[in-house]
Amino acid sequence: MIRILLILAVAALISWIELPRMIRRKERSAVWGFSVLLLLAVGISVAKVLFTSLPTPLTYIAIAFRPFSRFLTALGLI
Amino acid sequence: MPEYKISLRQLMIVTAMFTVGSGILLVPSGLASIAKQDAWIAALIGVLFGFGAVSVHLLLAKMYPTKNLMQICETLMGKWIGKAIGLLFLVTFFLCGPTTVLQEIGNFVTIQMMPETPIEAIILLFGAIMTLGARLGLEVLARSIELMFPWVVFLFTAMTLLLLSEVKLERTFPVFEFGALPLFSAALTFASVVFFPHIMLLMIYPASVNRPEQAYKAVYIGSLFGSVVLVIVIALTILVLGPSITAQSMYPSYMLAQKISIGNFLQRIEAVMAIMWFISLFFRLALYLYMIVAGLSIILGIKNRQALMLPAGWIMSTLAVFIYPNVAYRQSWDAKVWVPYTLVVGVFLPMLLLGLHGIRKLRSRKSA
Secondary structure, three states, rough: OOHHHHHHHHHHHHHHHHHHHHHHOOHHHHHHHHHHHOOOOOOHHHHHHHHOOOOHHHHHHHOOOOOHHHHHHHHHOO | OOOOOOOOOHHHHHHHHHHOOEEEEEEEEHHHHHHHHHHHHHHHHHHHHHHHHHHHHHHHHHOOOOOOOHHHHHHHHHHHHHHHHHHHHHHHHHHHHHHHHHHHHHHHHHHHHOOOHHHHHHHHHHHHHHHHHHHHHHHHHHHHHHHHHHHHHHHHHHHHHHHHHOOHHHOOOOOOOOOOHHHHHHHHHHHHHHHHHHHHHOOOOOOOOOOOHHHHHHHHHHHHHHHHHHHHHHHHHHHHHHHHHHHOOOHHHHHHHHHOOEEOEEEEEEHHHHHHHHHHHHHHHHHHHHHHHHHHHHHHHOOOHHHHHHHHHHHHHHHHHOOOOOHHHHHHHHHHHHHHHHHHHHHHHHHHHHHHHHHHHHHHHHOO
């Protein structure tokens, strides 16, 4: 629990550093992009705290490149 | 805020540091396990492959001297397809490039220098510094690279000279023992780690350089410098440690620095040498992060790219903790997925863009 609170505290700190200037300059798209990325970061961190073993996102890239990888292996290049 | 343009000298040093980057730590072991004692020949062939790829990138830069990679994608493929391909490219590159290298730094420090420190602490510290560096922007990064560059050159020259007494030429014989195929395979590995990611530099160099028409010189000289450093390091690992030890150890260039012993007095200076890798890895990672976030902000139409750096750096540091579940996964990933991935994004993507450019030119000529 304390770890999730710490994550939220860091998120609050980052928003406190970045958000006021963006709001003052009325950069709406920047606020959106910033919030989505921050939400993603908090989500991944909380997931890492709750579940000890997360699957690595590299798996999907590996699946997408499997045919090409097999082709190169058949050629003997990798 | 006016866009800062870097000078040609800065571009040259940026390219050199980017080339040396992670390769100096990661390449020798993989190369020696494929090509054995001919690893240095494989590295030379890899440099040739790499210059082929870099000249494709430069050709693309010459066609569009005022645009960066994401804008070139949008002009050539149409607005939405260009944006989608650019986003896919950036997200996958973010996962494969900076994140994995950050975990590699953590692995290196916990295995070789501070075995009792948890890897998360090291990743957090390095990730925070890199994020702050990227947040300050291209100008600060380019100037600090200029400042650090002499140190890297000095440490590298010192390491090379101090190791000369340990060199045994017999270790490279017999030359061409296993034929040509392992050489090409190893050369492809070399180029895929060192040169194919140069596609990312297209975010910087035609558009953010003060004299874009001369940029090709700076990129060529920088790449040449970086590849000379890497070929020397690979040759030294073979000449000093021998091919089998190089292939078996995870970080042979660190073992290389441990071998330095002048008169039983000047020895165990590997920590000083590790500073050189920290500097080069820091700049490669900070540049990756800067260029990826810059590309993302162009796709999303956000002018203030500085604001996105802190959350992006946080995502990078968190992902770095579990991006490779273990070392065996990393080795199979490097061998089986990384090479085809970089071939696609670093060679086929710019070639596709060049092809589209050619078709566009033909059609406009016909209609005119």
